Amino acid sequence: VILAELDRALSPQLLKGKRVLLSAGPTREAIDAARFLSNPSSGKMGYALAAAARSLGAEVTLVSGPTALEAPYGVTRVDVVSAVQMHGEVMARASEVDVAMMVAAVADWRPSHPSDKKMPKGQMSPTLELERNPDILAELGERFGEGSETEEGARRPLVVGFAAESHDVIERARAKRARKGAHAIVANVIGGPASTFGAESATVHLLVGDEEPRTFSGTKPEVARALWEALARRLQS
């Protein structure tokens, strides 16, 4: 608490008065009471971005999937489990913020027929039927992103997505930004030795509009701070 307050007191208040909505962590898509689909996101990058935004003066809400992390001091956390829940909590808040930054690794698919009970092995089918989850970033992009139209005076958050790619990272992230209509994308590498999933450090590439990518490396708190400093200018304009 004291360190967080000291950090805030000593940091330039680049995000003062700004409202930031973040998503973080994995989602879990229930198969039954004891099985789910998920991914290896630890939530560390999203939590670091929440803590950094708060240090820089923002009012921060963090919609978080299941993680082993504690909410950063001064940040409002909303806990969710599934992509459908995360979609609901994010969309309910997006029109009231200045930045909507989607860091969560949201499962693209969910089992079509989840069970409340734990199914005996013998009753499980050797094929699992899946259906698509809502695409939160694409929906934010469509409503608030590049090319969207908003009523006069309505808040229109800067829409920032994350892209976790195992190959052709920048090229694929650039395509993702355009496809989703996001204002900016942060790309990082998963799989292999440079994987950021669960790691303490990260190397990320920030793509804002059609600008050249900028690369940041360091611990996740360092990278988070650098990303906000780079984005803060966009928020002033």
Place this chain on the structure above:
Amino acid sequence: VILAELDRALSPQLLKGKRVLLSAGPTREAIDAARFLSNPSSGKMGYALAAAARSLGAEVTLVSGPTALEAPYGVTRVDVVSAVQMHGEVMARASEVDVAMMVAAVADWRPSHPSDKKMPKGQMSPTLELERNPDILAELGERFGEGSETEEGARRPLVVGFAAESHDVIERARAKRARKGAHAIVANVIGGPASTFGAESATVHLLVGDEEPRTFSGTKPEVARALWEALARRLQS
């Protein structure tokens, strides 16, 4: 470290000279570089059992799936991700121990065709083909459990399983013990308000052979200690 040593010094050395092999945590079954099947096991119960066994004088090896926990002091941890890896590490050690206690929530199924890369959404099939994982407890039961035959002088560990059930808990656990050939089963409730998954506390039922079930409630460290005290008598005989 000091607390762990003090606890060991002050505890009755009920497991002195015994070798204990534990499994703990969930397993993760890769779909691709960014997606997997898993379950909500936090690993807390297995880690508490490892710490308690060490306090009571045992030499402990913990084969652990991915968790956010640190290895208890003095315990040898072997990290694995998938059920196939866990199976390999457990079977390689089982004939050299006095107790093989399988606490891990091992995924029963794994995707048949995992990919090293992250598949684009569009390339994912709406059905996921699965195949059965090895049944570690059943294999231990067959080799070392009730009714198994062992050469003269060979070590034959006490085989203890865990059953996570959402309904008919004791009845299903009793059937599981018999089916797997385990000497004992510890049953606990998942799903609903009494779920032990991820919780700090647990209520478990210990079924040893055909004896009446005994119930233990408390924090996971308390329950772990009580379970070892109940099992220690079996190990002396």
